[in-house]
Amino acid sequence: MAKLSFLAGFGAxxxxxxxxxxxxxxxxxxxxxxxxxxxxxxxxxxxxxAKADDALSSLRTRMGSEPPR
Structure with a gap:
């Protein structure tokens, strides 16, 4: 995945x-x-x-479960 991102960025x-x-x-x-x-x-x-969606869902869950500062 990192290689794909690098190649896309390099190409652009x-x-x-x-x-x-x-x-x-x-x-x-x-x-x-x-x-x-x-x-x-x-x-x-x-x-x-799919991995990005999972990471975003996980982040939203963690952000919602932490007490406000």
């Missing part, structure tokens, strides 16, 4: 900060469009979403 930073020109941007964009439809990536995204 490269695309946004790149001076390689439009051709390279289009190549990266096509690669992303192809990758985002990959069932493996969608599966990883689903697992990540």
């Amino acid at each position: 930073g490269y695309v946004l900060g790149s001076k390689a020109g439009r051709e390279r941007y289009e190549q990266i964009r096509r690669g992303w469009e192809h990758a985002k439809d990959d069932p493996r990536l969608q599966s990883i995204a689903g697992v990540a979403q």
